[in-house]
Every structure is written in C-alpha cells, then in structure tokens.
Amino acid sequence: MSSKLRSGTRLGATQLRFRFDGRDYVGQSGDTAASALLASGVRLLGRSMKYRRPRGLMAAGPEEPNALLTVGTRPLIVPNVPAPQLVLRDGMRLHSQNRWPSLRYDLSSLLQAGGGVFSAGFYYKTFIWPSWRRYETLIRNLAGLGPAPGAADIPVPRIEHLSCDVLVGGGGPAGIAAALAAARAGANVVLCEREPVLGGELDFERATVDGREASDWVAVSLAELAGHGARILAGTAIVGGSDGLVVAHTEPGGLAGKATVYKIRPRRFVIAMGAIERPIAFVDNDRPGVMLLGAAERLLARYGVAAGASAVLFGNHDRLYQAAQRFVAAGIRVRAIVDTRDAGTLERRPALAALRAGMMRAGVDCLVGSAVVAAHGRLEVNGASVARRAAPDERRRIECDLLLVTGGWSPAVHAGLHEGGVRRYAGASAAFVADGQPGWRATTGAARGILELGAVVKDGHAAGALAAQACGAGAAPGIAPVAVGDCEPALEAFWRSPARRAEEKRQFVDLQNDVTVADLRQVLAEGFIDIEHIKRYTALGMGTEQGRTSAVLGAAIVAELKGEELPGVGIARTRPPYHPMTLASLAGHRTGDQLRVLRRTPLYAWHASHRGVLESAGYWMRVRYYRSNGGDATAAGIEEARRVRAHGGIVDGSTLGKIEVAGRDAAAYLDRLYLTKASTIKVGRSKYMINLREDGMVLDDGIVLRLAPDRFLATTSSAHAEHMLAHFEHYRDVEWSGREVALANVTEAWAVIVVAGPSSRATLGMVLGADWPARIGALTHMDFAAAPWQGRELRVLRASFSGELAFELHCRPASAVPLWEALAAAGLPPYGLEALDILRLEKGYLVSSELTGSTTPGDLGMDALVRLGNRCVGRDLLDRPAFQDPARPRLVGLRAADGKAVIVGGAQLTLDARATRPLGYVSSSAYSPAVGEWIALAFVARSVAEGAELIARDPLRGSNTAVRVAPPVHFDAGAERMKS
C-alpha cells in the first residue's frame, strides 16, 4: 500500500481516493478498480456465486468472472461491474458482492460446504418437500450476483443515432488498420472501442509497426483517422447488431458519468473485436492469485502493478516465454514455466529453444510435457503442484504467490452470431470462429482466429479496404502496415490437467457460475448431451461473462468426457446484449410520460381545474366524472345522468374522429364504404351510418354530414379514427384507384361540445345569440346549420347519443373554451364518460362493448339496414349461413327479475344455475336513474324470446342473478324526448 506513484501506459499523475468495503484506499488517475486494489495489496475481491469460494481477479476485461463490484451508495447503486472495467473516480464507493457478513469471513460459505448437494441442477431435485416455496426466499437471497438498486431515479441515457459507411468494432491492431484503410479509401468511418484507450494488446506486446513503436503508430493512426473525419468512440462497447443496426453503449460503470446509447446504421460492419484468453482447468484453479497470463501482463504494462512477487507460468504455447521475459525484466521472480507441450515439439523450433535457454539461465525452471495439477492456498494462492503429464501422480510443489495460466485464445464470436451465422472450428487456435455472416458484416484479425500480429494487421487492412469498396469508396486504401510483435504462439490444445475422479469437483470450468468438471460429467450422465442443454442445465456460459472464458473450455471438456471431437460438440449460441446493460439504458427516454403519447382536447385544462377526474382512454385524456357530483365514478355518473334528463348538460366530445371526404366521386365512394347510402343524404343533413369490415362484421358507426354536393364529413368513434382513415385511404388508393376523392383527417381541427337535455335548445340559442335561435329552432333531427360564431366557424348538428333533445356543436379549437364556459355559465352543468355511458345504455345505443368486431349488422338488430343496403365492402361475406344460425347471439336488453338486483357486465347467461353452456353474455350494464333499476345490454341466442328468464352468472365473484330478456331500448322507446 505505498503511495508512491506508479507508471504505466494508462496512468496519470493525480492521486485519487476511493473506498472499498468501508476501507479507504488510494489510486491514480487512469487506474481501474482492479489495478488500484491490487496495487494496494487487496487480492480477495469477491466470492463465487454458488459455493462462495474466495475469489480474486482473473482477467483484464469484461470477461472477468468474479471480481464484480457494486458501485455507489444505496439506493443509487450499479451492481455487477467487472473491476477491470471500472475506471476509478475520486470518491468512488465500491462494495464486493456475494458475501455475508464480510469478504474475508463469509458465513454463507459454511452453509454451502456440502458441494455434493449443490451440484448442477440441484433445484430440480432438492428443496422440494414439503413445498419448494419454503426454501425459495432463502435460496433467492443466497443466489445471484449483486443487489438491484432501490431507487427509480436513475439518470436516463442519451440516445445518439449515427449512420456511416463502415463501422469498425474494436480498436486493436486489426481494427485500427481496418479503419485506416477504409478512411483512406474515402469511406465515412466510425471506430468503436470498449476500452477508454485504443490499441488493444499493442500496449504490452512491445511490437513495432512500420518500423516505429506500436504506441506511436497508434497515436499517429488515430490522428490520421481524425483528419479523415472518422468518428472514434472510445469507452464504448458494442452490445449487439442485426438487420443493419448496431447498438453500442457507453456506461462508465457508475452514475456520475452519463450513459450514452449509440444506434449505428452502417452500410458495412467490420468486426475486429479480438480474441479472449481462456484458462486451463486444474484442481482449485479458482484461488485468488490464479490469473490469466494476459491479465497480469496488462496490469504490469498499463498500470504498473505487479500482481505478485513470485510467479509460476502455465500454458500451452510460445508466448509463455516472451511473457516470462517481460516479467523478469520488471522484477517479478518467475519460479517456473510449465509448458504442456512435449519436448519433441520444442526441439523442432530453434527460436524457441533460444528463449528457453535464456529463461533457464535466469533461474527459471522450464518444464515441458508437464502441467500444474493443483493450486494451494485458500484466501490466496501460496503454491502450485506440478507433474509430468505422463506421470500425473508424481507431484511436486513449487512455492509461488502468483499462478498465471493461459490455454490460448477464443475469438470473440458473440457479435458475429447475433444474426444467424455458424461456428466453424479453427484448428490453429483450437477455437471457433463465426462464419456464414450476412453480407454487411465481416470478421477480421484475432476475431477470425489469426493470432500473429503481422498477419492480424494485414488482415485488418484488407477487411477495411474491402468494406470501403463495397460502399463505393474508390480511393486507394494505401499499403498494409507491417507489424512485428510476439511470435506465432504455436498452440497445442490442452484443456484440463489430469486429476483423480474425486478431485474433479474442484476443477473449475466456469468460474462465474461455479461449474466444475464433475458437474459436466454429471450432466452428461443425466442425459443432457447437447451443448445448448448442458448450458442451461449447468449454467455454463451464463451471467455477465456469457461464456467468454468458459464456453470453449467447457465444450472441449464435454468433448473429452463424451469421447467426441470438439467441432462436433460446438458452443452455445450467444445473443445480445454482448455486455450487460442497465434497463434504464435499454428504455432510454421512453419512460413515464414519454412512454405513450397523450392527447388532450382543447378543454383539458378546464376539466382539470374544475375537479374533473381524467383518465386515459386509448391515447386521449377524457373526463370520467366530476368530483363535485359524487364521491366515486358510479355515484357521480348516476347524478350527472339524472341531471341531464331532468334539465340538461354539456359533454366534451372532441375526441370523435372526423374525416372530410371531398371530390367529384366522393358520394359514390362513400356509398361503397358504408352499408347505408351516403349519396342520398341531402346537403345540410346527416345520417347515422355503419360500415363493415371485409369479413362482414361491423367495423364502426358514425354520423356522416353532407356539407356540399361533393363534400362530406364522416365521423368515427374515438377509438377507431386512425384505423378508419387508413381504411378509407386503402380503398381510395389500392382497390378503387383512379377516382377523384380527397381525404383529410380533421379530428383535431374541430372541437365538439354536445349540449343535451330538455333545456338544451333554449340555452343554446341564448348563448349563441344573433339569429342562431331561429336557425336552431328550424333544425329537425339530423339537420345541421353552419354559420360563424364570434368570428369562427360553427356547425350545429341536431343529433343525440343520449336520447335527449341534443345538439352537437363542431367549433374551431380556439372557440371551444369560450363556448363551453358560456354554456356552463348559462346553467348547463358538465357531465363525463360515466354519465354518457348510462344515458346511451338507457337508449340501447352502441359502443365498443357491442361493436366488438365480431358482431354482424344482423346481430345488432340492423336487419332492415342490411335489406336496404348497398353492395359495399364486406357485403359479400355477410351472406354466410352461420350468421343465420338460431344459436348465434343477437342484441337484447336485460332487466333484473326482481327489479332490484345488480347485473354484472360480462356475466354469462344460461337457462339455469347448473347449465354449463352459455346462451350469451352481458355486454354493458349500469344502474339507470331514469328507470330506477339496473339495466343491461346483452347478446343472447336468437332462439331465446323476449320475456324469457335467464340466469346471469359471474363465476369469479360467485353470483347468480335472475334476469329477464327485454327490448334493448329501456327508456323512452318512442324517442319522444329526442324529437321534442
């Protein structure tokens, strides 16, 4: 825990303070949480998900399985952030996960000491009797990774949309070469890299490119890219891509930084996302201090952190020796290099022999044909047991505090598999590459299985040039850079060290989900032999790590246990997101008010300020009732409805759909769309019309006004306005094109106020003034008059949805509030949807409960209209025999048999309380103040006569009500009030 400044390629000179598990530590600007903690001597960083084994840092990127930290202070926390991905900020608060009460002394590890009970799929076989629910809470609290934040106040990310010619995913050597080639060729390039600094492994590999230091080349290339106008997104991870859309995400592991989600639409996507190092399984290979070789190299080069003082290196390729050289030069003692390849392989390679000789001279024990069979230590590794592969039981112990493992690299196939594609086995890297990509994506570099730097850079350049060419960028991409770095690794596949059967349950394959070799053996014995089933049964490859280090390793061990070849076993398909994203990022700004459009009528503010209770109906905010009229919707609705019949009232009908239809062929056109004829409507009059869907069902009803010989206004129900417009446009443009018909959606151009009740005519005349009283007096039912009022257009239509004498006022939005206020001041109180529904129900008028889309005109009692009707849309399919079936329900009214009982909407109607087949159901019901009892509209089989007694059954609430079939018009059957 020294406070001396370290030096590294990513480090700055400022000291930063942070807190981990309640203790204060010091780091430097540019540090990650992982490097700062390791530099401070903290090696225990987490506990495993299932067995709660102590774990430390294993990897250097998002593939880190165990060092997952929770950032922030409750309730605003972000869980499960891999420590190597968390760039340190001053004052950051970090917490380890999965432990209680503390990381060092974790009691839950005692509970799970019985490894046998908690093997793969244990929850299918245990904790069932007497009821699994008893154990559920306990298991849920013990399982999983970090805790979820408790607050809803998570900052909303920015969403940025970009288009470009070539998107290069990955800013390592292949990615930079590809971006350069494409940019030089003249393409519009975006380069996306998940680390905050570009260059990939060039910062520790000590390579040269075109004769200069790799880091110089990176800097010069980035400057050149900027000069070409390329956009470089650093610290931004690609989370998925398909169908021409790639989503990338920057969420600097905490809340202080603002997340941004990029939605990128490239014409070509070059995937240069590299290859991920994988471990080898041996006994206790999960101890803190057992790390991937590349992770230790990165810690050293980027952050100046020596992950240990005395190291053993274990692996199956040449880079072991090059890495050892670098460690020795940095002062880390390398006790041994354990190479799994046999002496014969090594003898054939003289360059390697020279490297080995140099290491041996430096005092490093270079073993061949050997493996590390076990790690020792509990909270920290303190030694390794090695043995020759030929004689695995002759083990000897080497003291060390750092055990670096490398089994090779698996190309990052995830991003290449989000849209089809196959996994092809690449023997040279003993891993899978993504193949069979759709044309707009291509993989390059290590992501394609190429591991030697010179070849990687050349391949990247070629891919970039090809992508640019495909976008039509024709300038010269330049010569491919020549890079010299670490040698070709010459890898020989090696997956797990030899072990006795009893030891296999401590050979870890997936460190995040605690999947061991014993689990894989068990799952095969249980019959789950397909890799996708194995993944789901053992959880191999799940979690934040998503199989980055464990998928190929797991598949290879499964292949060994099954006795099959690895290409045949395959790896499980991966899906977006490639990196975990918070739900807040996925939702973006589509939350709360911005999730759905809200539409308000011009009278909205008036309703809100006059105690109107507003509810959303579809996208509209509508008044259900006014609080001054009653304590709840039912009471207020009854009072408002009573008042309208007694005296009068006004209701806001502005949400009504309105479509103007004009042109020479307008009348003939409407004739073909509606069941009843529009061409017979006289100018100045209107008609109640219904139209049909193509299959003969009633689609919508409304009033059509004829404004002029060639101009009509068709009204639709509020819910159907959009659909009806599209329906009208379809017939005009597709089925009957060539007619002269213009359509305009004027729903929002006209506010509608309905004035209803006995005093409506007089009050309206008085409010409108001038010669309006005479005009209104002259209107008969379904007439309308149009003239200016207060300088703006006004139409007064005499039509009724309440059965009272009523007028529908169509005015300009600017007139709505003055007109409404004048009417209210003249003694007409407002009423809402609740009362509107009672009034229309009393008269048997239809709303969406009856116009369900599965009712025909015949079902609704409109046989006369059908007989007179037009050859219109849907007419042909109306003549189907099933529509005349006596069992087919038709519209009737219902009354309670005792004149008092409640009739429940939706109740099923049967002949008696024991019958199981319903004859129909109740479509709408309400208490009617005009009639003094509950009334309903229902659909009942045609064979049931008026006056028949039925039972209305509500099985959910357990009620049976005796009802009597009645006419659908419950009040004022002769429509006297409307015609008065």
Add this chain to the structure above:
Amino acid sequence: MKRLSCPFCGSRELEEFLFHKTLPEPGSDAYAAVYERVNRLDDSHEYWQHVHGCRAWLYVRRNPSTGEVHETVLLGGSTP
C-alpha cells in the same frame, strides 16, 4: 430490415411504416381474399403504409426470411 424506402420520401426507419396485410392470390374470390394466404419463405407481397410520413399506401415485395426488399411501389392516383 430496419429501413424501408418510401418512393415519395426516401429511405426511412421502419417505425414510420405500418404493415397492413399480405396480398391474396390473384383471382381469389371474396372468401379467399379475406381468409386465405399463401406463405412463401422467400417472396412476400405486402401492403405497407407510411403512416408517420406521407401516408402513402405501398406495395412491398420482400424476402421475409432475410428481410431483403425487392420492390416498393407507390399506390394511388397521383405519381410523385
């Protein structure tokens, strides 16, 4: 297929369009036109509408398996 090319407005995001239905086979009677469709893996004839744009009805012929759009025709009286 994240974008559609409206002959009037150009290449636009898919969210601006509304898929209505696939076309019935040519020569279908009224019943078949409402209820019967032929499913083809590689060739789908569809009606779309640019509802959040020019509201044009479009005939789109595309490959439903790959999303590739072969043809987009503006329907209706006036041509752009």
